[in-house]
Amino acid sequence: xxxxxxxxxxxxxxxxxxxxxxxxxxxxxxxxxxxxxxxxxxxxxxxxxxxxxxxxxxxxxxxxxxxxxxxxxxxxxxxxxxxxxxxxxxxxxxxxxxxxxxxxxxxxxxxxxxxxxxxxxxxxxxxxxxxxxxxxxxxxxxxxxxxxxxxxxxxxxxxxxxxxxxxxxxxxxxxxxxxxxxxxxxxxxxxxxxxxxxxxxxxxxxxxxxxxxxxxxxxxxxxxxxxxxxxxxxxxxxxxxxxxxxxxxxxxxxxxxxxxxxxxxxxxxxxxxxxxxxxxxxxxxxxxxxxxxxxxxxxxxxxxxxxxxxxxxxxxxxxxxxxxxxxxxxxxxxxxxxxxxxxxxxxxxxxxxxxxxxxxxxxxxxxxxx
Amino acid sequence: xxxxxxxxxxxxxxxxxxxxxxxxxxxxxxxxxxxxxxxxxxxxxxxxxxxxxxxxxxxxxxxxxxxxxxxxxxxxxxxxxxxxxxxxxxxxxxxxxxxxxxxxxxxxxxxxxxxxxxxxxxxxxxxxxxxxxxxxxxxxxxxxxxxxxxxxxxxxxxxxxxxxxxxxxxxxxxxxxxxxxxxxxxxxxxxxxxxxxxxxxxxxxxxxxxxxxxxxxxxxxxxxxxxxxxxxxxxxxxxxxxxxxxxxxxxxxxxxxxxxxxxxxxxxxxxxxxxxxxxxxxxxxxxxxxxxxxxxxxxxxxxxxxxxxxxxxxxxxxxxxxxxxxxxxxxxxxxxxxxxxxxxxxxxxxxx
Numbered sequence: 001x002x003x004x005x006x007x008x009x010x011x012x013x014x015x016x017x018x019x020x021x022x023x024x025x026x027x028x029x030x031x032x033x034x035x036x037x038x039x040x041x042x043x044x045x046x047x048x049x050x051x052x053x054x055x056x057x058x059x060x061x062x063x064x065x066x067x068x069x070x071x072x073x074x075x076x077x078x079x080x081x082x083x084x085x086x087x088x089x090x091x092x093x094x095x096x097x098x099x100x101x102x103x104x105x106x107x108x109x110x111x112x113x114x115x116x117x118x119x120x121x122x123x124x125x126x127x128x129x130x131x132x133x134x135x136x137x138x139x140x141x142x143x144x145x146x147x148x149x150x151x152x153x154x155x156x157x158x159x160x161x162x163x164x165x166x167x168x169x170x171x172x173x174x175x176x177x178x179x180x181x182x183x184x185x186x187x188x189x190x191x192x193x194x195x196x197x198x199x200x201x202x203x204x205x206x207x208x209x210x211x212x213x214x215x216x217x218x219x220x221x222x223x224x225x226x227x228x229x230x231x232x233x234x235x236x237x238x239x240x241x242x243x244x245x246x247x248x249x250x251x252x253x254x255x256x257x258x259x260x261x262x263x264x265x266x267x268x269x270x271x272x273x274x275x276x277x278x279x280x281x282x283x284x285x286x287x288x289x290x291x292x293x294x295x296x297x298x299x300x301x302x303x304x305x306x307x308x309x310x311x312x313x314x315x316x317x318x319x320x321x322x323x324x325x326x327x328x329x330x331x332x333x334x335x336x337x338x339x340x341x342x343x344x345x346x347x348x349x350x351x352x353x354x355x356x357x358x359x360x361x362x363x364x365x366x367x368x369x370x
Numbered sequence: 371x372x373x374x375x376x377x378x379x380x381x382x383x384x385x386x387x388x389x390x391x392x393x394x395x396x397x398x399x400x401x402x403x404x405x406x407x408x409x410x411x412x413x414x415x416x417x418x419x420x421x422x423x424x425x426x427x428x429x430x431x432x433x434x435x436x437x438x439x440x441x442x443x444x445x446x447x448x449x450x451x452x453x454x455x456x457x458x459x460x461x462x463x464x465x466x467x468x469x470x471x472x473x474x475x476x477x478x479x480x481x482x483x484x485x486x487x488x489x490x491x492x493x494x495x496x497x498x499x500x501x502x503x504x505x506x507x508x509x510x511x512x513x514x515x516x517x518x519x520x521x522x523x524x525x526x527x528x529x530x531x532x533x534x535x536x537x538x539x540x541x542x543x544x545x546x547x548x549x550x551x552x553x554x555x556x557x558x559x560x561x562x563x564x565x566x567x568x569x570x571x572x573x574x575x576x577x578x579x580x581x582x583x584x585x586x587x588x589x590x591x592x593x594x595x596x597x598x599x600x601x602x603x604x605x606x607x608x609x610x611x612x613x614x615x616x617x618x619x620x621x622x623x624x625x626x627x628x629x630x631x632x633x634x635x636x637x638x639x640x641x642x643x644x645x646x647x648x649x650x651x652x653x654x655x656x657x658x659x660x661x662x663x664x665x666x667x668x669x670x671x672x673x674x675x676x677x678x679x680x681x682x683x684x685x686x687x688x689x690x691x692x693x694x695x696x697x698x699x700x701x702x703x704x705x706x707x708x709x710x711x712x713x714x715x716x717x718x719x720x721x722x
Contacts (some may be wrong), residue, residue: 127434294435294437295483299483316420316436317404317437317438
């Protein structure tokens with residue numbers, strides 16, 4: 001977490017423990033914290049304070065958007081094939097339509113047009129701003145243009161959970177009616193998030209109860225977490241331009257050195273996923289032919305490099321990536337995928353260590369098999 | 371001390387295996403294999419088994435990983451299991467899992483990751499023969515002995531394998547687990563085929579449902595040795611040579627056994643016990659652990675089956691006395707006293 005977010009949070013867990021729904025002084029104080037946080041988050045996301053619904057994280061925000069809008073409209077839902085499971089699973093649960101992406105990872109707009117013209121009553125379309133595995137940035141404006149042409153009544157939701165550090169969400173997502181974010185992705189605490197729901201986005205709540213969040217999300221708000229999220233969001237937006245330049249340079253250098261290192265040491269065929277697509281500055285997604293991600297991650301961890309590949313299921317086992325599959329990455333490469341993420345604390349020494357560890361591990365696994 | 375990778379299933383045996391090695395001062399890392407099942411919390415490799423394994427590792431203060439070998443398990447265990455039944459053989463999926471997954475895929479993975487040794491919670495022992503070779507020996511608890519399902523291990527694998535609980539009875543293992551306050555101490559033993567959900571009904575309803583989803587099950591008529599029809603079986607694939615129980619013979623009183631299964635005509639023939647006996651059993655892929663052995667051995671043909679005396683000529687088991695025929699596909703394991711000296715899979719029968 002960002003230090004400023006921690007410092008904001010701690011006193012609110014002890015002295016400022018009031019329930020914002022109450023009416024006495026402690027409650028009013030808590031409510032003021034909430035109001036101020038709401039304004040700060042709204043500003044970071046280019047929304048009005050009244051548009052902000054605080055949630056228990058990104059998954060809840062996504063579920064509230066997909067289920068809430070679909071149920072309120074009584075219509076069907078469409079999403080892209082590379083959505084996070086927090087959107088994909090609700091969409092599939094509701095019998096919605098999944099639109100393919102191209103090899104570049106971007107929504108296939110022709111296929112999207114066909115789906116819209118062939119499907120009646122599309123009420124909600126969900127396309128993520130930044131993909132969590134590849135860092136690919138979708139053009140929300142381009143999606144909205146197609147939507148305005150073929151289904152102007154439909155709402156547009158975007159999962160922007162991965163975006164705030166690296167994309168100007170306020171501008172990039174201006175055409176979206178619904179936007180999900182999650183605090184821990186930008187230096188806030190885990191278990192806190194928000195959904196932007198602009199005027200015309202009517203939602204049926206998922207949690208009925210005390211009428212909090214204008215009746216759209218019952219349940220006492222996590223005041224300390226929300227205040228910390230607001231501080232983290234503000235700081236993130238302020239530092240974004242300089243961080244993007246700094247981290248992007250580190251990332252490009254890291255990828256180049258890994259590619260060169262592997263070419264010299266073992267020659268393992270390597271794909272830089274969607275290298276021609278717009279991506280965020282922090283993520284490098286690489287696929288090594290014939291290498292198994294699990295073995296690779298194990299060796300990297302031994303060298304204190306904590307990386308990921310695809311996504312983990314509830315047992316902790318790695319599952320093959322639905323994102324790489326949707327992009328048509330060959331299976332012998334997709335099984336050897338590696339996601340290296342950099343953040344606001346990453347520096348040159350981290351990148352140097354990561355390059356050595358990745359080249360060493362891929363070389364060892366190429367020579368000894370896994 | 372050696373770097374050891376311990377395969378932790380989430381059961382009591384492997385928990386204690388890891389604890390014993392840790393107590394001896396080894397550098398222990400644990401791994402649970404995810405072999406089957408999606409996100410549901412049932413059957414083998416369930417989320418709660420993985421949680422048990424993880425908590426045991428945390429208690430012991432050792433690292434815990436999960437390896438997803440689901441694709442390999444499907445290819446080398448589940449598909450051959452189904453194919454075997456479709457072809458009229460009786461497979462042993464535990465043997466195939468050990469052969470292809472635990473003692474091949476996992477060994478190769480461990481090697482690539484730099485581990486010196488691998489340990490599992492099997493009730494069996496690695497015996498040093500003294501000439502530089504090794505064999506699998508029976509575990510200290512005869513009722514829990516698992517040497518049968520490890521018979522295929524070769525010298526390469528035996529040289530890198532540790533079986534710490536093989537020296538203990540199951541009761542002793544549970545006592546050790548209680549002493550160490552491991553949460554798996556009282557966990558029930560696993561049973562049956564791990565990837566088939568145990569059905570509430572009796573008999574082989576679970577297996578029937580599993581196979582029925584994957585292959586067409588063919589009804590068969592049951593005839594006596596004169597050819598007269600005496601009953602019917604719902605699926606010929608699930609009938610085993612030598613079987614007596616579970617046959618619908620329309621209330622016949624004398625004991626009759628399956629003596630022949632003809633998959634070309636979907637006919638099961640029943641007859642008296644004597645006609646289930648054979649003098650020889652063919653094991654076309656028979657291999658010796660560390661060289662062929664002349665003279666009388668004992669031979670075991672199912673996981674907890676009886677041991678019968680026999681000699682071996684090339685790939686033929688010559689029974690000292692006629693024995694019930696071995697279903698095609700079953701593992702035939704050769705023992706010299708309590709040590710595995712060879713084995714293979716029962717093939718086409720040799721009629722006397």
